[in-house]
Every structure is written in structure tokens, then in C-alpha cells.
Amino acid sequence: xxxxxxxxxxxxxxxxxxxxxxxxxxxxxxxxxxxxxxxxxxxxxxxxxxxxxxxxxxxxxxxxxxxxxxxxxxxxxxxxxxxxxxxxxxxxxxxxxxxxxxxxxxxxxxxxxxxxxxxxxxxxxxxxxxxxxxxxxxxxxxxxxxxxxxxxxxxxxxxxxxxxxxxxxxxxxxxxxxxxxxxxxxxxxxxxxxxxxxxxxxxxxxxxxxxxxxxxxxxxxxxxxxxxxxxxxxxxxxxxxxxxxxxxxxxxxxxxxxxxxxxxxxxxxxxxxxxxxxxxxxxxxxxx
Amino acid sequence: xxxxxxxxxxxxxxxxxxxxxxxxxxxxxxxxxxxxxxxxxxxxxxxxxxxxxxxxxxxxxxxxxxxxxxxxxxxxxxxxxxxxxxxxxxxxxxxxxxxxxxxxxxxxxxxxxxxxxxxxxxxxxxxxxxxxxxxxxxxxxxxxxxxxxxxxxxxxxxxxxxxxxxxxxxxxxxxxxxxxxxxxxxxxxxxxxxxxxxxxxxxxxxxxxxxxxxxxxxxxxxxxxxxxxxxxxxxxxxxxxxxxxxxxxxxxxxxxxxxxxxxxxxxxxxxxxxxxxxxxxxxxxxxxxxxxxxxxxxxxxxxxxxxxxxxxxxxxxxxxxxxxxxxxxxxxxxxxxxxxxxxxxxxxxxxxxxxxxxxxxxxxxxxxxxxxxxxxxxxxxxxxxxxxxxxxxxxxxxxxxxxxxxxxxxxxxxxxxxxxxxxxxxxxxxxxxxxxxxxxxxxxxxxxxxxxxxxxxxxxxxxxxxxxxxxxxxxxxxxxxxxxxxxxxxxxxxxxxxxxxxxxxxxxxxxxxxxxxxxxxxxxxxxxxxxxxxxxxxxxxxxxxxxxxxxxxxxxxxxxxx
Numbered sequence: 001x002x003x004x005x006x007x008x009x010x011x012x013x014x015x016x017x018x019x020x021x022x023x024x025x026x027x028x029x030x031x032x033x034x035x036x037x038x039x040x041x042x043x044x045x046x047x048x049x050x051x052x053x054x055x056x057x058x059x060x061x062x063x064x065x066x067x068x069x070x071x072x073x074x075x076x077x078x079x080x081x082x083x084x085x086x087x088x089x090x091x092x093x094x095x096x097x098x099x100x101x102x103x104x105x106x107x108x109x110x111x112x113x114x115x116x117x118x119x120x121x122x123x124x125x126x127x128x129x130x131x132x133x134x135x136x137x138x139x140x141x142x143x144x145x146x147x148x149x150x151x152x153x154x155x156x157x158x159x160x161x162x163x164x165x166x167x168x169x170x171x172x173x174x175x176x177x178x179x180x181x182x183x184x185x186x187x188x189x190x191x192x193x194x195x196x197x198x199x200x201x202x203x204x205x206x207x208x209x210x211x212x213x214x215x216x217x218x219x220x221x222x223x224x225x226x227x228x229x230x231x232x233x234x235x236x237x238x239x240x241x242x243x244x245x246x247x248x249x250x251x252x253x254x255x256x257x258x259x260x261x262x263x264x265x266x267x268x269x270x271x272x273x274x275x276x277x278x279x280x281x282x283x284x285x286x287x288x
Numbered sequence: 289x290x291x292x293x294x295x296x297x298x299x300x301x302x303x304x305x306x307x308x309x310x311x312x313x314x315x316x317x318x319x320x321x322x323x324x325x326x327x328x329x330x331x332x333x334x335x336x337x338x339x340x341x342x343x344x345x346x347x348x349x350x351x352x353x354x355x356x357x358x359x360x361x362x363x364x365x366x367x368x369x370x371x372x373x374x375x376x377x378x379x380x381x382x383x384x385x386x387x388x389x390x391x392x393x394x395x396x397x398x399x400x401x402x403x404x405x406x407x408x409x410x411x412x413x414x415x416x417x418x419x420x421x422x423x424x425x426x427x428x429x430x431x432x433x434x435x436x437x438x439x440x441x442x443x444x445x446x447x448x449x450x451x452x453x454x455x456x457x458x459x460x461x462x463x464x465x466x467x468x469x470x471x472x473x474x475x476x477x478x479x480x481x482x483x484x485x486x487x488x489x490x491x492x493x494x495x496x497x498x499x500x501x502x503x504x505x506x507x508x509x510x511x512x513x514x515x516x517x518x519x520x521x522x523x524x525x526x527x528x529x530x531x532x533x534x535x536x537x538x539x540x541x542x543x544x545x546x547x548x549x550x551x552x553x554x555x556x557x558x559x560x561x562x563x564x565x566x567x568x569x570x571x572x573x574x575x576x577x578x579x580x581x582x583x584x585x586x587x588x589x590x591x592x593x594x595x596x597x598x599x600x601x602x603x604x605x606x607x608x609x610x611x612x613x614x615x616x617x618x619x620x621x622x623x624x625x626x627x628x629x630x631x632x633x634x635x636x637x638x639x640x641x642x643x644x645x646x647x648x649x650x651x652x653x654x655x656x657x658x659x660x661x662x663x664x665x666x667x668x669x670x671x672x673x674x675x676x677x678x679x680x681x682x683x684x685x686x687x688x689x690x691x692x693x694x695x696x697x698x699x700x701x702x703x704x705x706x707x708x709x710x711x712x713x714x715x716x717x718x719x720x721x722x723x724x725x726x727x728x729x730x731x732x733x734x735x736x737x738x739x740x741x742x743x744x745x746x747x748x749x750x751x752x753x754x755x756x757x758x759x760x761x762x763x764x765x766x767x768x769x770x771x772x773x774x775x776x777x778x779x780x781x782x783x784x785x786x787x788x789x790x791x792x793x794x795x796x797x798x799x800x801x802x803x804x805x806x807x808x809x810x811x812x813x814x815x816x817x818x819x820x821x822x823x824x825x826x827x828x829x830x831x832x833x834x835x836x837x838x839x840x841x842x843x844x845x846x847x848x849x850x
Binding site for chain 1: 563564567568571584585586587588591630633634636637693698699701702703705706716717718719721724
């Protein structure tokens, strides 16, 4: 009996993270990962291999249709759309993952506390979380950015804080399930501190949930960043950004200049789909 | 020859000194036909007399720009799309295009500034000034009735002008009339005669009574302007039937109108938050007339299939550089930035050619007083680098440009930033919504007025007075001068020249002073004026008779549909 109590509790009850071998066998994951990898490379090195400067204007060659010289045509200032799409990955892939990471860290901590401690804390904070969730995320982000001013840091903080209650609610549910299991009773019995139980015992067991939540939220974050840029909350209009480039050019679609909007839109769609393919693959493997 | 002189002599009879000077300038060849019409109307020479002078000299008058003339049907309902009014339709507070469009449907002005910037009589039948141009007398049209049946008299004009010039009401018209006319200067001298005693001589005063100064529709004496939205009371060719905030308005023909009756039986205005849905509505046939569109986003309408009315205008963008903030304290730095711009290319890129070149002064090509002998500034990177180096910035510097998010302004800001890179200057562009950018529109509480570099929109005016005063004259909180001086430009020579220009009555004096102002501003370059864009209106090909003005009105009383 003593031996049982002294055995490492985490080894007994820890849920397994997805087997990467199983994940790698899924075609959806491979396709998604390849697309994601392509955009990450573009974000890091896009300006090195883009055929033109993403900033260079040719005022006498505006709105040129796709051609051998400009694969995706030129925009209203004569800039090469293909180069701007490649380099435009940088702004979105800088903000979205960091914002998602922030939201995941904070949301997980909050979810652990709400799910494990429960009681009055869960009742009060839980209602606040529900109140926050009742307001559309983009509206909250919109208000914050108007109040604080647009910058990459602001966007990361705002989106991170918006995701915090969403992730917290999911993690809380997972923690409540875990709380019913015997290994936690055992951990309490041997006198582990509340903090230790939450972060050393429960957290490893809800990590699959957190991982899936992270990948799902990353897709939403990309869409939110693009939406904010589309609404005019980008940092600098010269900076290549898919959302702000769509905003700047969608008004000329009717005039026949479809390429200036279509290609940045396809870039956003491809990135979101890629992340969803990855998230879906992980989720399916976890589900068995 | 004797007969010609006799006819001119008869036509001169009854004209005052200033009017005869205008006639002299035309006879001497210093005024063109169009300029005679414009200047003559300004100083109060009636249309028949102007026509007589042109006929005596073997000339004729220009025709207005309306949508193409074809045989259409009257008594139709004309559907019009305009930008959504920004607030309540109140003649005191209106400061936006949608609002002024609504005022102009039922309201009328003492004078009307037409598409050629020529003044036409409207509720005033004639006007004239004393020799020093500081007292102007207007004769009011008789037999006019407001839509509530009340007859128009001098009392209504006095009431309207005293209300609009009262600083306590804080009306938008003070941007033009402030410092020009006090309420006490509006004097009734007869049942149908009003005198305006100005604070200082002003040769262009009649323009301040025109549709250009769009708030100045004549209200019935004692009428509360805050209630105007409920009645749209006025003397115009239409009466309001319905008005729905943020949605639209409908009007019916005013059968008691004093002038030619409107051709449409009714009009239906739909409000759009931006031009894109307005263009879609015109393309789909939901509307017949689109009040205004811009080249950026409006390319479809320029590609054929629609009647496009193109008006030269003085509408422009002002790129201010803070003359009291380093590095722009040195005029060489300001000149260097201006020299980096390839203006013809900017006009091609942003306006497909539908704009005129700016020469870093508010004197637009459309103004007759613009002195065209002053050389046009052109792109010169080598000179710009030399100026920057001489000013102590051989490797350039970094600064920020804040602009308002409106139409082509974000693109223009990016072009400026890209051009400045050629001389090593890094300009970080920040584009803000209008509410953030304008802030409280006072110094210390407005990015528009406080930014190191600021890019703002200015609408059309028929005369450059406002452009010469509010954004360029030295800031003085007591007098209110320089209220929009985002460049914080402070130059006593400029202040004197601009005051002299405003007081000047004859065109040759105005041109001479304009030349001096243009040269001074090129040397100082507190503000870059790169272009003056055309005002564009579109109608369906089946519609004729739409009459826009570059200030933003759209008049459809002559519209027919086939």
C-alpha cells in the first residue's frame, strides 16, 4: 500500500500526447504542414527571394494584369502583388502565433484555476468570462486598438486577451473531468500543494486539449489579424499585409482589377486551411 | 466702330466704378470671355448687360457641363445616390457633403456659383459694392415664397446672416465669414434691400453669399435651424416629402416655385456610407445619378456606358510640414521633400489624369487669378539632395507623416514616403480614422494640427480666400486667424500679401499679388500642394440634365429620363 502511494502519480495517470508517427501518416496533416512551412519560409525569407521589392512603386505601371513580369499583376501604386503576397506573410505570422501563445498560456492558467479550485472563484470569474465571450471578438479588438493605438504589440496583447477566456473555458471543462479521477485524490492525500497539483499533475493530462485548442485558435487568430488589417488597423499602409492590401484594393474589383484582391485573399485562405488541416489531424489522432 | 463704342457706352451706364473697371479690362483684352462673365457677375453686372458687352465685342458665353443632352421624359422620378449625411440636417452645423446636398435640394442662396465659377443671381437679383469693396448692397428677389407659404423679404436675409455670423452659434459658415462680417454689419435698408458692412475690404465677398458657402441657404426670419430637418423649409424647386436618417429622402416638385418648374415630378435620394455601394447601385440601375465618385474605385464608370461629368476644381490635399519643429524649421528641408515628388506620375497613378498639377500654393489652375507665369516645380532629386545636405542632413533623417483615411490619401502618403527615400528621408506613414485624426480640431488636441507632417483633405472653393487664410496665416488665438495652420507657418510678409489679395477687387491686381504669394510659398514651402483633382459625377446613359457643382451639390431639377 505504501508502495502504491509513493509511486509517481503523474506516470500513472498522464494522458499521452498525439503520437507524431500517427499524425504524420495523415495526408491532411502533411498537406497542411507543407503549406504552413511554405508561408513560414516566406515570412522569414520572403523579401530575399521575391522577384521585386514589395515596396517599390511604379506610378506609370499601375493595375497591370498578371504577366510574365508580374505573376500576380501590380496594384494601384504599381507594386508587384506577388512580392507583396510573399512578404505579407511576415506580419500575420508574427502576430497570430504570438497572440495565440499568449492566449493559450493565460487561458490554460485561468482554466486550471477555475476547474480545480472551483467554488466562488469559478462562479464569479466564470460569469465574467461568459460576459466577455458574449461580445464579438473583432469588436473587442476594435475598441482596444482604437483606445490604445495600432501596433503589432497591441494586436498581440488584444488578441491574446480575447482568446484567454475562450481557452480558459475549454481547459476548465477538461480539468473538471480530471478532478473526478483517483490520481488527484491520491495526490492530495500525499499532501501536494494546490499549485503543484494543478501544474504538475493536471496540466500534463490536459495538454492534448490545450494543443488542439492552440491550433484551432491559431486559425482564428490569423483571421482576426487579417480582419483588423482589412478594417484599417494595420500598422503602416506601406507594409505588405494581406488584410490591408485587400482593403486597399477591393474597391477596384468592379473595374476589372481582380488580381489585387484575389491573391492576398487566397493567401489568407490557404494559411487558415493549412492550420485547420493540421489541427484536425491532431484532433483525430487524439480521438483515437 | 462708333456704333460699337456707343453700345458699350450705353451698357456702362448705371455701372459703378468697379464694374466699369472690369469692362475696361475686357475691352483691353486682359480678361477672356469667361473671365468677363465671372468677374462681371462678381461685381454685380447683370447677365443681360454682360451678354450685351459680349455681343458688342462679337463674343458669346460658355455653356455649362451637364450630363449629355438627349430627348428624355419629364415628370419622372429621378433616383439619386449620395454619401450619407454625417449628422442632423441643420443649416448652422452642416459641414459634410451629404448634408450640403440635402440643404441644396430645397434651400437657396443669394447667389449661385456655377460650374464655371461664375456667380448667377438666385435669391438676390443684383448686387454691387462701394468703391472700397467693404460695403456690398444686395437686392432681394420679389415674389418668392418659402415652402410654408411665407413670402421672402429682406428680414429673412438679415435674420439668416446675423444667425450664421454670430460666434455664439458656432456655425460652420464662420470658417468663411469669420473676420469678414459681424452680425451688426448686416443691415436692412429696404423691404428687399440688404447691405453688408464688412470688417475689411473684400473683393470676393459675393462668393461668400453663394452656394459655395453651402450653409448660407436663406431661412425664414425667426426659424429655428435645429428644426430644419423636420421641414426642409426653403424656396427651392422641390419640397421634402420624407427624410429618414441614414437611409434617404424623397422630394416632390414645388409647384409654387418662383423660377422654371422642376422637370422631375419627384426625386428619391438614397444614402450610401461609401462610394462602392453607390457605384454598384448605379451599375445595377437602382439609381440614375451618383452624386460623386473618385477615380480610385470608380474606374468602372470611366470605362464607358455612363455619362460622366468632369469638373475642374480647387479640391486638393495639403501636406503640411511643421515649420516650428526640426528638421522642418529649415525651408530647404521642406523644399527638398517637395522636389522629390513626380507630380505628373502621381496624377496618372491616383487620378488617371483627372487632376491638375499643383505648384505648392493654393492657387489652383481653375482660379482666374492664378498667376501662371510662376514656374512649375518639378521633380529634381539632385537639387533635393543638395538642399538637404546644405541644411545639415546629408544622410537624411526619419520622421512621421499622419494622414486621414479618406479616398486616395493613404496611397498618396505612401507615394510621398517612397519618393522621400530617394534623398535618404524615412517617412513612417500613419493613417488614422477621421475622428482620431481631427480630434478636437484645436491645437494640442488634434493630430491634424499637431503632427510633424500632416496630410489632410480640402474641398473645392470658387475663390481661394479660405485656402489663403485658415491654413496659412499666422496663428492668433485672439483673432482666430490661422485656425487650420497645421504647418504652424508664421510669415508676416505672407500675412500682408494674403490680406491684400483678399481686399483686391480687380483681376490684374489679384494676379499680381497671386504671383507674389506663389513665389513666396515656393520659397517657404510650408505645405505641399501636389494636385487639384477633378470632381466627377456619373449618371446612367438614359439620364440627362444632372448638374453637379464642385463644392459637392447635385441638382437634378432639369433631369429627364428616356
